[in-house]
Amino acid sequence: MIIAERKPLEEIKNMLSGYKEILVVGCRTCVTICWAGGEKEVGILSSQLKLASSREGNELSILEATVERQCEKEMVIEELRDKVQEVEAILSMGCGVGVQTIAEIFEEKPVFPALNTTFIGMPEAEGVWVEKCGACGDCMLYWTGGICPVVRCAKGLLNGPCGGTRRGGKCEVDPEKDCAWVLIYRRLEKQGRLDLMERYYEPKNYRAVKRPGRIEAATA
Amino acid sequence: MQVKIGVFLCDCGESLKNIDFSRIREDLQRLEDIAFVDISHNLCLEEGEKAMTSRILVENINRVVIGACSPDLCEHIFTRLLEGLRLNPHLLSLANIREQCSWAHEGDVTGKALELIRMAISKARLLQPIEREVVPVSKQVLVVGGGFCGMRSALELSRLGIRTTIVESELTLGGKMEQFEGSYGIETSPQAILNLMSNTIEEDENIEVLTSAEITSVEGQAGNFPVKIRRGGEQVSQSFGAIIFATGHTTKTLPRDFEPELGRNAISQRKLVEMLQAPEELERRPGTIGFVLDVSDENSRLPILSTLNNALAVKERLGSEVYVFCKSLKVDSEGMEKLYREAREQGVVFLKFEEKPQISKEDGRLKVEARDLLLGEEVALLCDFLVAEEKVLPCEGTEALGSMLNMRTDSQGFYQDENVHLYPVASERKGMFFVGGCKGDLDFARTSMDISSATVSIYELLSSGKVIVEVEKVKVEPDKCQACLTCIRICPHSAIQLVRVDTEKEVAKIYDLACDGCGICAAICPAKAIRFEGYADEQILAEIEAIGESL
Amino acid sequence: MNRDDSKIVAFCCEHSAYQAANKAGRMRLHYPDNVRIIRVPCAGRVDVQHILKAFEKGAAGVLVMGCQEGACQHLTGNTRARERVKYTDSLLKEVGIDGSRVRMVNLGPDMGQQFVAEVKEMAEKIEGEMRR
Numbered sequence: 070m071i072i073a074e075r076k077p078l079e080e081i082k083n084m085l086s087g088y089k090e091i092l093v094v095g096c097r098t099c100v101t102i103c104w105a106g107g108e109k110e111v112g113i114l115s116s117q118l119k120l121a122s123s124r125e126g127n128e129l130s131i132l133e134a135t136v137e138r139q140c141e142k143e144m145v146i147e148e149l150r151d152k153v154q155e156v157e158a159i160l161s162m163g164c165g166v167g168v169q170t171i172a173e174i175f176e177e178k179p180v181f182p183a184l185n186t187t188f189i190g191m192p193e194a195e196g197v198w199v200e201k202c203g204a205c206g207d208c209m210l211y212w213t214g215g216i217c218p219v220v221r222c223a224k225g226l227l228n229g230p231c232g233g234t235r236r237g238g239k240c241e242v243d244p245e246k247d248c249a250w251v252l253i254y255r256r257l258e259k260q261g262r263l264d265l266m267e268r269y270y271e272p273k274n275y276r277a278v279k280r281p282g283r284i285e286a287a288t289a
Numbered sequence: 290m291q292v293k294i295g296v297f298l299c300d301c302g303e304s305l306k307n308i309d310f311s312r313i314r315e316d317l318q319r320l321e322d323i324a325f326v327d328i329s330h331n332l333c334l335e336e337g338e339k340a341m342t343s344r345i346l347v348e349n350i351n352r353v354v355i356g357a358c359s360p361d362l363c364e365h366i367f368t369r370l371l372e373g374l375r376l377n378p379h380l381l382s383l384a385n386i387r388e389q390c391s392w393a394h395e396g397d398v399t400g401k402a403l404e405l406i407r408m409a410i411s412k413a414r415l416l417q418p419i420e421r422e423v424v425p426v427s428k429q430v431l432v433v434g435g436g437f438c439g440m441r442s443a444l445e446l447s448r449l450g451i452r453t454t455i456v457e458s459e460l461t462l463g464g465k466m467e468q469f470e471g472s473y474g475i476e477t478s479p480q481a482i483l484n485l486m487s488n489t490i491e492e493d494e495n496i497e498v499l500t501s502a503e504i505t506s507v508e509g510q511a512g513n514f515p516v517k518i519r520r521g522g523e524q525v526s527q528s529f530g531a532i533i534f535a536t537g538h539t540t541k542t543l544p545r546d547f548e549p550e551l552g553r554n555a556i557s558q559r560k561l562v563e564m565l566q567a568p569e570e571l572e573r574r575p576g577t578i579g580f581v582l583d584v585s586d587e588n589s590r591l592p593i594l595s596t597l598n599n600a601l602a603v604k605e606r607l608g609s610e611v612y613v614f615c616k617s618l619k620v621d622s623e624g625m626e627k628l629y630r631e632a633r634e635q636g637v638v639f640l641k642f643e644e645k646p647q648i649s650k651e652d653g654r655l656k657v658e659a660r661d662l663l664l665g666e667e668v669a670l671l672c673d674f675l676v677a678e679e680k681v682l683p684c685e686g687t688e689a690l691g692s693m694l695n696m697r698t699d700s701q702g703f704y705q706d707e708n709v710h711l712y713p714v715a716s717e718r719k720g721m722f723f724v725g726g727c728k729g730d731l732d733f734a735r736t737s738m739d740i741s742s743a744t745v746s747i748y749e750l751l752s753s754g755k756v757i758v759e760v761e762k763v764k765v766e767p768d769k770c771q772a773c774l775t776c777i778r779i780c781p782h783s784a785i786q787l788v789r790v791d792t793e794k795e796v797a798k799i800y801d802l803a804c805d806g807c808g809i810c811a812a813i814c815p816a817k818a819i820r821f822e823g824y825a826d827e828q829i830l831a832e833i834e835a836i837g838e839s840l
Numbered sequence: 841m842n843r844d845d846s847k848i849v850a851f852c853c854e855h856s857a858y859q860a861a862n863k864a865g866r867m868r869l870h871y872p873d874n875v876r877i878i879r880v881p882c883a884g885r886v887d888v889q890h891i892l893k894a895f896e897k898g899a900a901g902v903l904v905m906g907c908q909e910g911a912c913q914h915l916t917g918n919t920r921a922r923e924r925v926k927y928t929d930s931l932l933k934e935v936g937i938d939g940s941r942v943r944m945v946n947l948g949p950d951m952g953q954q955f956v957a958e959v960k961e962m963a964e965k966i967e968g969e970m971r972r
Binding site: 077078079109112113116117119120121124 | 887888889892893895896931932934935936937
């Protein structure tokens with residue numbers, strides 16, 4: 070799922086300067102699960118903004134709302150239609166898609182992002198999320214035993230390893246991270262498919278997905 | 290329905306002199322939803338209860354707020370009273386105006402007392418009733434492990450009228466009992482005790498024994514644990530109300546200190562016991578036997594117990610010189626101090642070292658060198674036999690079983706107590722208990738107490754065949770749940786599971802019987818989908834907002 | 841709450857700190873009367889939002905008081921509370937509320953004197969900062 074992180078408060082405050090009536094909107098899906106923009110985080114950010122503004126002597130008026138999925142137009146409209154009338158600006162705690170969806174629907178209101186959308190990933194341990202997929206549009210996981218070198222190798226090598234792997238199978242670029250190609254090797258070894266390591270993988274076709282991406286289903 | 294609150298204040302026999310109760314009553318009566326404010330001298334006594342009862346019967350209130358002493362002293366009195374009056378006992382909110390107000394501060398505390406009561410009132414407005422339900426439970430108990438602890442547990446439960454099934458992985462019952470020489474001062478040998486227990490168990494209709502069997506899965510909650518048992522290639526399923534784990538320990542002779550090249554003179558406790566049981570088979574009587582303790586593990590009591598018992602047995606049966614090298618020799622279990630003194634009286638010499646002794650071969654015997662702290666000198670001892678220190682470990686399979694059950698183990702792999710200060714036998718999961726070696730406890734006195742403790746808890750839980758449960762005190766709101774699995778992963782009591790609801794959506798569900806009401810899940814849920822009645826977010830917030838609120 | 845009242849909200853775990861506060865009362869150990877105790881079943885029930893709301897509503901200081909390390913009946917409640925307090929402290933710093941106005945305390949149920957000491961320390965810190 071999409072993993073995101075909240076921006077520093079200072080940056081958010083700067084975005085909001087000049088605005089007095091704000092709507093803070095969370096999302097119940099990806100950003101709830103990665104503890105970045107759910108109903109709880111909406112409450113926390115609103116508390117912080119209120120505390121900050123009252124200390125600085127300018128009272129902010131804050132409305133809170135949370136949409137089931139900010140990337141669904143109908144859900145956004147249903148949840149926010151009324152509240153939006155009462156505010157000057159909207160602070161979205163959704164991923165980049167959510168921010169843009171809200172902005173598209175309520176075009177006259179400025180919509181600001183409270184989060185930085187960082188990657189597509191999954192929970193590795195409690196409170197820890199790691200990147201797994203780069204949405205390159207040309208999945209090669211067949212060849213690499215289910216481990217993606219495009220995002221998990223710091224250099225994005227397709228025919229790794231680079232030769233700089235450190236002791237313990239750690240990455241040359243970031244010694245805290247595992248070398249993806251060591252992981253790939255070990256995985257293929259377990260499956261008895263090491264012959265795949267000998268295949269030469271051609272440079273990736275990054276035009277596999279023409280940006281901005283668009284997919285139309287063949288049937289209704 | 291409109292909230293109508295009845296307020297009872299107690300001045301504790303007119304002793305809370307720094308609170309002006311009539312002023313408080315005056316202030317509170319101005320609130321719209323307060324039906325009345327009664328002041329009593331002793332709400333906890335019969336007269337006070339009578340007054341409360343008649344008031345509640347007459348007035349049509351649906352919430353009760355009480356300002357009195359600490360809830361842990363009086364709450365049960367009031368909940369019982371409310372139950373008797375058919376008012377949901379949960380619609381009660383208490384303010385501690387005695388220990389945490391009148392007694393805690395100098396001077397007039399009327400202002401603070403008023404605030405505390407107003408906090409309780411704000412919370413009371415938002416309280417929802419919690420229903421109670423009777424849930425049938427299985428009266429059968431599973432005992433995992435047929436050693437001393439397992440057998441003893443089954444026998445005690447049988448005496449309490451509860452049926453058990455013992456699942457033992459080996460061919461016979463007994464566990465490690467045969468490896469013990471005995472407890473000095475106890476006449477009956479472990480073998481004899483084992484025979485007696487096995488026979489009693491065989492004749493006991495309440496106890497079923499499955500040997501060469503193992504547990505493959507455990508599901509469910511206290512009162513109803515469906516367990517799969519594999520035996521002889523077949524798998525059976527049975528439901529149990531509670532489980533006692535008595536899977537025991539194992540010992541390992543430490544390789545580092547006693548390499549094979551030290552030869553036949555370096556022996557294990559077990560080998561010594563064999564020698565002691567058949568002294569006539571020895572080529573010659575050993576002149577000196579040494580023991581080494583506390584080198585790798587100062588905390589396990591079993592090596593000390595074995596050493597003291599075996600040292601005394603050596604004195605009695607072989608008459609050899611006995612020396613014990615030790616660092617701390619902890620004798621804090623029942624009977625150990627006495628055993629130690631007896632050993633010294635019989636001539637066992639104890640040498641206290643700080644640094645690890647050096648062991649080497651010399652002239653076909655073993656030499657132990659250490660600096661004795663009391664003498665302040667280096668000591669060198671030649672022994673015919675040196676008994677190796679043993680490390681006590683949880684038995685094989687403990688970690689796997691622990692994972693299966695979602696149970697914590699400590700740094701050495703033993704199962705951990707739920708709360709080390711209060712509940713020695715309970716585990717973090719209701720209905721599951723640990724006794725004996727698998728917990729690292731290896732002295733019989735302590736273990737016997739633990740077993741009694743566990744069996745009594747189980748009796749309380751299961752004997753009536755049913756359990757009263759608070760329904761959905763902590764509840765997951767299926768519509769808001771995003772199935773992120775956070776609550777399921779972090780619940781310390783394994784009380785939450787993923788279930789499928791009618792719309793085919795998977796959501797978390799909290800099982801009332803297993804829930805221990807900590808609220809960690811409610812705090813951590815990123816979707817705010819968990820409501821903990823009595824400590825819900827809006828209820829806590831209401832208490833906060835009532836502080837300093839002007840009337 | 842008025843910020844001038846300098847109220848201290850103390851979330852107290854019913855197994856430890858709440859009992860310690862009772863003990864202080866029974867021993868007639870006096871402490872400042874601007875403390876308001878909110879009873880919780882476990883320190884782990886206290887969330888970041890609760891603490892922030894307390895400040896938002898005017899509290900001058902917040903204490904989160906739970907069981908000692910290793911003694912939490914719910915295993916991780918006290919450690920989680922400590923982490924949340926640390927995180928909340930950083931959120932407060934972001935807002936300009938510096939100086940550890942929120943603090944995690946670990947107590948046993950019989951530690952009446954320590955309860956009083958912690959409350960007094962927070963009260964003094966607040967008083968000191970208000971004078972400035």
